[in-house]
Amino acid sequence: MRLHHVRPAAACLALVLALAACGGKDEAAQKGQGKAGQPGQGTPQVGFVVVQPTSAALVTELAGRTTAFERSDVRPQVTGLIRRRFFTEGALVRRGQPLYEIDPRLYRAAANEAQANLASARANQEATRILADRYRPLAEIEAISKQDYTNAVAQARQATASVGQTRAALETARINLKFTTVPAPITGRIGRSLFTVGALVSATQADPLAQIQRLDPMFVDIQQSADALLSLRRSLQQQGVSATTAQVRLKLPDGSDYGQTGTLEFSEALVDPTTGTTTLRARFPNPQGLLLPGMFVRASFAQAINDNAFLVPQQGVSRDPQGNATVILVGPGNKAVQRKVTADRTQGQYWVVTQGLKKGDRVIVQGLSKLRPGQGIKPVPAGTPQRVQAPPEGQGGDAQSKQKGG
Template sequence: MTVRFFSLHTVALLGGSALLLSGCGASSQNKKNAAKGPPQVGFVVVQPTSVPIVTELAGRTAAYQSSEVRPQVSGLILHRFFTEGALVRQGQPLYQIDPSLYRASANQAQANLASAAANAEATKAKAERYKPLADMEAVAKQDYTDATATARQAAAAVQQNRAALETAKINLRFTTVPAPITGRIGRSLFTEGALVTASQTSPLTTIQRLDPIYVDIQQASADLLRLRRALTSGGAVPTRADVRLKLEDGSDYGLTGDVEFSEVVVDPTTGTVTLRARFPNPKGLLLPGMFVRASFAQSIDTKAFLVPQQAVSRDPKGNATVFVVGPGNKAIQKTIVAPRTQGAFWVVTDGLSAGDKVITQGVGKVKPNQPIKPVSADTPQTIKAPTSDKSKG
């Protein structure tokens, strides 16, 4: 009997000890969960700001000035005075066309002028002599009238021959073909000894001014219409910003340009409007006909928000979302419109209101409508040293 009693007593003690240990463990876990509380998150208060609306479009370079050198008189080319591909100055001689015939024409026109001047002098003197005789009726008045008319015709002939001489001199001067503009000259399409004419369709060569240089940018008419509507509605204001270029190899050009003007018609074949920008090109890196990518700000959105990139996530449908601090310190998920980035921020054009507290820190441990402990994102965090299991026991 004594042995049995001892066994029951022992079982009772063991059972009581187990219950005490179990209660102690549950109490410890509850205290741990209570101490943990809602997750702490960092937030920033967003306000609408002015954000440039940056557009990136395809473009193609074009010469600032381009001139096709053509002959203005006919003849054989005697000399070429330039090196192909070199820089030529305005007025610099490029070709010499045989001037023999034109020099002879100028000399003939000079002689004709001298003859006309002599004849005019003689007829004028005759008319002057007839005048007193006609007054005395020593000669018929008709003879005086004829003499006066002949003198006037001779004076007109002098003017005609002077104009012919000037034309002959101009043609003689045209036998030396000058550079019409300053720029880089191309290859010569005609060699010495070639016959050229004033009415030919092919140019002798081409000169292009490459510094500065134009970039023709193509923008879809629908995008331009959307921009103009934004400007008229007050959601955006116009701006004049620098244009940046990205070359065909993906590198940045380095120098910036300005938009000169926009075409007033839409190309019916492409549905685009041409914008022309001007860039400095001191080293001649840009050549006419190159394809480039141009990025520039056409306007400024005055109602956009700049949200740090780490605060924005995407749902399975690809929609941009953020968490904001809602009433009662609960995490509220909002769907936003974030079409582009600017530096370390997303540009949000819809979905946020002024004064919203957007969660930027601890986003990964937040769920919709979950209680949170919000603090300012710039609040320093206190990191406690971890405690060992032995000290807990």
Template structure:
């Protein structure tokens, strides 16, 4: 600092005041020099927090679109022809297996049953007579009291009569079955749909249209389609040993974006690729006690098909993107210098990025203070759980006071 001494213009009495002013200016200049150029103005390397990463087992999740399908579905059809006399169910209600649904006019089938019963009784009586006649002829034929041919004919007639009894008994059984079919029962337990035929309608055993449809909705299936290319990639990864098969539960998102409250399991995957779409169908099974899921609904299923045993979990705060969109992290390098490294991070798991390439076991990834650290800059690394050395307002005020 340059100090200019001013010569007093009027009287020597002004000299002491000028000296005091010059002393104050010199003191202020000294403080400024000490603050800007002294050791207190110099700052050390920035402190950063790091975590040591190790490979871990991470599920490889897949989200696919799918449709719900009834667990069981049955089209109720008539097995005999006739006029529908009664309908015993309410459309849309829950019906039980074996519960009567329709009554077809049984008059003709009851008459056929009665006729079959009469034919069977007649055949049985004839069989009894021919059997007795054959038994009487046998000892007479032995003593040659009657011709052996007569006995042979009598025995044949007895066997024919016994066969006629069996035929008529089968006809009676058929008539009883047809009579039983005039009452149409529910083949399965489930929710029944609308009736396509009303009372008074004529139905036939060979008709193509069902009377109604029953669907079992608890549990319920969800069919999802996965591309054959993705499935082939997964199978190759499993064969190479880099991943392991998973049996994780399946979760659903409904059409309105909400989560379905129950989880399901994958039942099977088809072994045939759809030639028109190039996809393979996977089927999952879900509980549906409230009947919230209905057949034909569009859903999105999320599930783990395999587990990656060599992936790294890195906190999302440690990963940044360069102008090209590549994921990068800062590591604690040799000599406590920050080192930037490009990684492969294509998906997240909770609060972490799943890193599949670019890291090695034992790497120290900087997770705290990344805004202060620059590549190749000296840093002061501490574990991420350690308290950070951050100066507060009290420290700055004390500096200013000392200055």
């Protein structure tokens, strides 16, 4: 009876041990299959580029406002009524072209009067000169007193001075008469007339008669902050950074590019205390009159060239939580190494890296999605196709049959 009870218990124990052994083998087999068969669990293949120093322009984009190349107010220089207007509003006028006529009758009369006064002064000058010449020999022989001769000479000199005064008065009268025709001070496009025919104008009035603006070429005043200007000057003091003649490009208010390129003329040597900015002025050709005074535009230009910059594809540069730019390099022993760099701007499809890299560094630009610093990698040149191996025969079918069976 005891033997019958012991044999069933031993059989149950042997069955449990056999099942446990089978389960352990299956688990070990599954682990081994996961290491060998699942993609991405082995040494990852990454693509890299070898960076070399190159020349990169320090391109700046700033807001600007268009300003006429020349601008002049048309103002009267004499007082009177406007009799005629000779131009069409909005038309192109030439320098010296008559624009208005002010009633000239009073100024013509004043010129005629000055002309008559000059003739009278000249006659008096001639008479006093002849009298002085006659008194000279008489004074030498004491036929007349020396005082009479001195008085005659003084009168002759006064008459000569009077001729000069009346000649100047005649010149003034003629200038005033000429001012009754108001000419264009510059060549340009004239705006609307602020005074009509019959209006009384004067030389001391505040408002101009009209305004003329020269629109070809055109100025663009660009505002740059004092901080950016100081940063640029510090960059120019560094080795490898040099100034350049800036070619300026514009974006119009509608976002389109202005076809013509301009040149940077100068930078003001002062900072506006209210805005903290300094003004840079660029000159643009405007043959079609597309640019008008007062337009807000965006100007981009290169203020300097960095000869020690590195161009890194944008996909190879990332940002940490603090906003610092970082790259991952192929380090010694084919280990991934993370490094902080200075990349403040882009140039096309590249980041311009000015600090943090050296010649010959291998920057990883492919296979970065799950890459961690310090991880072992298999580096290949960027663009190399990655080979994906198919699972061995039998494993794929068994897995599929297991999935179907499960």
